[in-house]
Amino acid sequence: MTTDSTAVMHCDNLARHYRQGIERIDVLKGLSLEVHSGERIAIIGTSGSGKTTLLNLLGGLDDPDEGFVNVMGAALKPMSESKRARWRNQHLGFVYQFHHLLGEFSALENVAMPLLVAKTPVAEAKALALEMLDRVGLGARCDHKPSELSGGERQRVAIARALVRKPACVLMDEPTGNLDPVTAETVLALLMSLNRELAISFVVVTHDAQVAARMDRVLSLTEGCLTDVTESRSMGQGL
Secondary structure: OOOOOOEEEEEEEEEEEEEEOOEEEEEEEEEEEEEEOOOEEEEEOOOOOOHHHHHHHHOOOOOOOEEEEEEOOEEOOOOOHHHHHHHHHHHEEEEEOOOOOOOOOOHHHHHHHHHHHOOOOHHHHHHHHHHHHHHOOOHHHOOOOHHHOOHHHHHHHHHHHHHOOOOOEEEEEOOOOOOOHHHHHHHHHHHHHHHHHHOOEEEEEOOOHHHHHOOOEEEEEEOOEEEEOHHHHHOOOOO
């Protein structure tokens, strides 16, 4: 696989399987993928097709059985756990269907967490976190805890946390799946705006046709293989 100089992430021959007794279940079968700077990619597929497994491999949260994932010029698999965690914190962000905010901390403290983990001075971390909360329209709510925020506000805090270090790529697993349609559209519009403003790449696992329609490329994960369905999507057939 030839890597483009603008690629922030690529994987080659990525495979993952599980055992059920003596039976081997092949979830991913030799996938290759390249993500370019500022690119937005949707990954669609039926439940159980391996989308979340793929996202976990791309994020270095799990290791492939075969192949490799390269993020910003470095292969993840050979890294020690501590180095991989630092690399992930520096170059990747994560947004999930459920916000996973820490309930005992304020919105500001939650957003500052990746910076504090990276040993950024506290005053600087809080200033950068407040700047990102302002970008997502929640600067005035910075002192509120998650329980004091609406579902859409909590998801915006989670997005701010994922973006606060300005990573190369943000991996998202159903980022609007737990929101009502109006709030989901607000969150999606925010993501698109931040993508244009910050040139951060997005890889989004989604069942939502409206989310997929806003991406640059749409890839379908079927029987362990990725197929580009962007063209058929644009013709109203891909979803």
